[in-house]
Amino acid sequence: xxxxxxxxxxxxxxxxxxxxxxxxxxxxxxxVMAHMQGRLGPMYAGAFHGWAQLIADGVKFVQKEDVTxxxxxRPVFRLAPVVALLPYLVVLLVIPLGPSGLVAQPxxxxxxxxxxxxxxxxxxxxxxxxxxxxxxxxxxxxxxxAQLLGYELPFVLAAASVAMAAGTLSLxxxxxxxxxxxxxxxxxxxxxxxxxxxxxxxxxxxxxxxADSELVFGYMTEYTGLRFAFFVLAEYVGIxxxxxxxxxxxxxxxxxxxGLDAELGWLWTLIKVAAVSFVIIWFRVAYPRLREDQLQRxxxxxxxxxxxxxxxxxxxxxxxx
Amino acid sequence: MTTADLLLVALGAVxxxxxxxxxxxxxxxxxxxxLVVNLLAVAGCYLVLAAELVAWVQxxxxxxxxxxxxxxxxxxxxxxxxxxxxxxxxxWPGALIGGGAGLGxxxxxxxxxxxxxxxxxxxxxxTALGEQIFTAWVLPFEVVGVLLLAxxxxxxxxSRPDIGSR
Amino acid sequence: MHPVIPYVIAAALVGLGAYGVLVRRNAILLLMAxxxxxxxxxxxxxTADATVRAVLPAGGQVFALFVIVLAAAEIGxxxxxxxxxxxLRRAVAVDEIPLEREP
Numbered sequence: 001x002x003x004x005x006x007x008x009x010x011x012x013x014x015x016x017x018x019x020x021x022x023x024x025x026x027x028x029x030x031x032v033m034a035h036m037q038g039r040l041g042p043m044y045a046g047a048f049h050g051w052a053q054l055i056a057d058g059v060k061f062v063q064k065e066d067v068t069x070x071x072x073x074r075p076v077f078r079l080a081p082v083v084a085l086l087p088y089l090v091v092l093l094v095i096p097l098g099p100s101g102l103v104a105q106p107x108x109x110x111x112x113x114x115x116x117x118x119x120x121x122x123x124x125x126x127x128x129x130x131x132x133x134x135x136x137x138x139x140x141x142x143x144x145x146a147q148l149l150g151y152e153l154p155f156v157l158a159a160a161s162v163a164m165a166a167g168t169l170s171l172x173x174x175x176x177x178x179x180x181x182x183x184x185x186x187x188x189x190x191x192x193x194x195x196x197x198x199x200x201x202x203x204x205x206x207x208x209x210x211a212d213s214e215l216v217f218g219y220m221t222e223y224t225g226l227r228f229a230f231f232v233l234a235e236y237v238g239i240x241x242x243x244x245x246x247x248x249x250x251x252x253x254x255x256x257x258x259g260l261d262a263e264l265g266w267l268w269t270l271i272k273v274a275a276v277s278f279v280i281i282w283f284r285v286a287y288p289r290l291r292e293d294q295l296q297r298x299x300x301x302x303x304x305x306x307x308x309x310x311x312x313x314x315x316x317x318x319x320x321x
Numbered sequence: 322m323t324t325a326d327l328l329l330v331a332l333g334a335v336x337x338x339x340x341x342x343x344x345x346x347x348x349x350x351x352x353x354x355x356l357v358v359n360l361l362a363v364a365g366c367y368l369v370l371a372a373e374l375v376a377w378v379q380x381x382x383x384x385x386x387x388x389x390x391x392x393x394x395x396x397x398x399x400x401x402x403x404x405x406x407x408x409x410x411x412x413w414p415g416a417l418i419g420g421g422a423g424l425g426x427x428x429x430x431x432x433x434x435x436x437x438x439x440x441x442x443x444x445x446x447x448t449a450l451g452e453q454i455f456t457a458w459v460l461p462f463e464v465v466g467v468l469l470l471a472x473x474x475x476x477x478x479x480s481r482p483d484i485g486s487r
Numbered sequence: 488m489h490p491v492i493p494y495v496i497a498a499a500l501v502g503l504g505a506y507g508v509l510v511r512r513n514a515i516l517l518l519m520a521x522x523x524x525x526x527x528x529x530x531x532x533x534t535a536d537a538t539v540r541a542v543l544p545a546g547g548q549v550f551a552l553f554v555i556v557l558a559a560a561e562i563g564x565x566x567x568x569x570x571x572x573x574x575l576r577r578a579v580a581v582d583e584i585p586l587e588r589e590p
Contacts, residue, residue: 073402076354109447112377119385123357126392130350133402145393152385169447325488333496340500340523344507349516356519363500363526366493367551370537375551379529382555387522387562394515394566398573408513410582415509423502430494439538441488453545454552465556472560476567482574 014092022236026054028274029236029281036285061229069133069222077131081223081230083124087117088237095244096172098254098265110171111163114245115156118200121234122148125202125209128231129219140218143292144202144209150299151199151206157307158193161314162186162249175253183250185317188310190250192303194276197246199299201238203280205287208295243276244269251276325441328369336362347404353392357384374447493534500527514569514579518562525558 030053034041046052068074094110107113122145129141163169165186166177183190199206210218220231247253251272254265290298339359346352360383367376454462500523507520529551536547573579 071402073348073350076351109373109377112374112381112447116377116381116385119381122385122389123354123392126389126396127354130392130396130402138396142393142396145389145396149386149389149393156381323488326492329488329492329496333492333499336496336526337499337503340503343519343523344503344510344516349513352516352519356522359500359523360526363530366496366530367533370488370493370533372533372536372548372551375529375533375548375555378552378555382559383522387559390562390566391515391519394569397570398515398579407580408516409510410512412510415506418509419502419504419506421502422505423498426498426501427495430498431491434489434491434494436489436491439488439490441537450545450548450552453543453549457543457546458549461553465553469556469560472564476563479564479567479571482571 011093014089018089018092018237021240022233023054025239025277025281026232026236027051028277029284030054032278032281033285036282058229061226064225066225066227067222071133072222073131073133076127077222078227080124080128080131081227081234083127084121084234085230085237087120088234088241090117091241092237092244094171095241095248096175096253097269099172099175099262106172107170109169111159111169111174111249114171115159118241119148119152121200121238124234125219128223132219132222134222136216137219137221140209140211140215140221143211143215144219147199147202147206147208147295147299150296151196151303154192154299154303154307155196155200157304157311158189158196159245159249161189161307161310164311164314165318171248172253175248175255178252178255180252180255182252186250186310186314188306189314190246192307192310193250194242194246194279196299196303197242198280198283199295201235201242203235203239204284205289206295207289208292211289239277239280240273243273243280246276247272325369329366332362332365332369335359336366347406347408348402349395349400349405349408350392350402353388353395356391357388360384360388369441371442374450488537490534490538493530497527497530497534500524500530512580512582514572514581515566517581518565518569522558522562525554529554 030041031049042050042053044050045056068077091114094107094113096106125144125148126141129137129144132138162174165182166174168174168177202209209215210220212218215221220228223231247269253272254269256264256268258264336359339355339362342355343352343359346355360379364376364379367373367379504520504522504524504527507523508517511517511520532547532551532554534547536545536551539547569579572584576583
């Protein structure tokens with residue numbers, strides 16, 4: 001197979017995953033939330049338990065009028081949803097699905113790449129917030145900036161701990177080096193990474209930038225139709241990305257308990273990603289939104305010191321071995 | 322012209338174009354967004370020049386943190402949406418000195434390198450760079466750490482009037 | 488690769504940054520221009536690393552990393568100052584700051 005055909009195939013596979021998995025997560029969210037709250041959720045679209053609900057939602061979003069406020073900064077306003085979606089698509093390129101090169105684009109410093117590209121998403125929030133010319137949007141944007149800047153720190157520190165343990169920055173390399181007892185050794189880092197990841201994608205209980213009971217809908221207040229759908233899609237892709245990263249870094253990626261990693265590796269990865277995504281949805285139902293000061297306190301007084309302590313522990317164990 | 326040359330020219334054109342807009346636009350927030358474009362293009366140049374780690378550090382620190390801080394400050398200082406007319410001083414002294422500096426440096430480099438050719442090194446891994454930092458450059462590295470701590474404390478003291486005034 | 492291309496790009500960025508620093512009145516825009524200068528300097532360092540075979544390998548890249556870190560520190564302190572200035576005077580125009588102590 002020529003190189004370029006292979007490359008095109010890999011990219012197409014990632015695009016396909018990008019188009020289907022977030023919808024799957026969205027539908028799961030509808031259903032899981034509904035059942036946790038003692039109701040049924042969507043039941044009619046597509047006949048079987050409302051499986052086509054998100055497709056119907058998509059059609060509805062396309063039909064809606066695309067409104068740009070008169071005072072808005074038009075080009076920036078229109079570009080923001082695309083900038084929100086793009087980084088996550090790029091991140092999916094380097095996430096390994098299985099052993100022996102089952103990854104769209106292996107990179108020697110994949111971890112660094114992922115962390116830096118995820119950080120670009122913040123810019124889209126600021127663009128949307130500022131260009132909307134709306135007080136609530138601006139307040140949401142300010143909250144988002146403060147939140148994302150703060151949580152970037154424990155996010156990166158926790159990832160650095162695994163990279164130190166594995167002795168490599170490549171994502172497949174980290175999975176190769178992973179051993180089951182790391183679950184215990186890297187447990188604090190996993191919790192920190194997961195919580196900070198939730199804050200990075202602004203999921204409840206960290207959805208202060210959106211906070212519909214305080215800020216209308218934060219930086220998304222003025223968005224309608226397809227552009228709004230892009231933001232919602234970005235949120236679901238964000239769940240996928242955080243789930244995949246937690247899986248690859250802390251849960252051993254394609255490694256399963258029965259020793260069939262070469263054949264069933266991709267399945268293990270997908271199961272683990274689905275499990276983490278389920279927990280993310282569960283968090284939304286289980287916990288109320290934090291207050292703004294509680295959010296910053298949690299980040300700077302709990303997560304950052306814990307992450308530093310985890311780094312010390314990692315070094316100590318690494319040197320002792 | 323090789324592929325690397327063409328890529329560098331294209332990325333350089335984007336970087337310089339975005340740079341022109343950063344220093345000339347009359348929309349404050351758009352200046353920050355053009356700065357993002359400029360930084361990404363410069364990071365692309367690093368990638369072509371086989372400095373992968375530097376490129377991604379640039380994206381992580383500049384786009385993820387520095388630009389966000391800048392935009393945060395722009396919003397906190399209540400920048401208006403739309404064009405504002407009082408952003409610039411008279412242009413000619415700046416144009417003279419900036420143009421002089423740019424053209425002078427460019428002339429210096431052109432006279433020094435002419436149209437010489439160099440083969441690009443193979444893309445360096447993070448390992449090689451890490452080894453260098455922790456052997457030859459370990460003292461500067463520690464000093465940078467101390468400086469960061471000092472900057473952190475300084476920023477806190479400056480921005481909290483209840484500590485600074487005593 | 489012809490090293491003169493990235494060098495000339497870097498020179499252009501430094502020139503643009505110098506122009507921006509001298510012309511801009513808004514302190515935050517001025518800081519953005521400073522970032523342009525630093526970007527130009529970094530490009531010179533990385534290009535030198537790729538073209539010059541030095542005794543210590545990767546010295547240019549290490550320097551570029553240091554410059555990036557220093558820029559982050561600089562921007563933190565500078566923005567703290569700018570926000571404090573805004574709190575005191577409700578404006579961030581650099582040419583309106585009185586340099587002498589007020590009576």
